[in-house]
Amino acid sequence: MKKFIAPLLIILLASGLFIFKEFNSNNTIVIPENQPTGYESRVTVSIDFGNKDIKVLEITAGTEDTAFSVLKKASETNNIELVTKQYDFGVFVQKIDKFESSAKKSWIYYINGESGQVAADKQKLKNGDKVEWKYETPK
16 A cells, blocks of 8 residues: 555646646747737728729738728728818718719728728727728718
8 A cells, every 4th residue: 555655646746736837827828920919900901993893902900990091001002092081070082093982972981791880080990800992872
């Protein structure tokens, strides 16, 4: 019986040390440099010109980015003309490329398939959002 006590004590002691180490470790998570951090997200921006010409872009967005700011980033990086006007309620997109908003067709944005409910510069984004800008007849 005494032969089994010493090995049993060693096993219990080793197990106790292992459990203590696991509960007291820092559990540090390392995020690779090429991956977005908690302060950035990836969003897809598409610009549908209403004539079967659709530009789709992946944009890195920060916590303060909006449906409008990612459109602005997309237009700047792809050399697309963007004309806007600031109103009290928010920004209004007057023109993207050669397509100008009018009574017949306007630039309307969608987030994950749903029409925006606030001005585009007020609509915050989250990781994975799909932002669509469509040149279409207002509904």
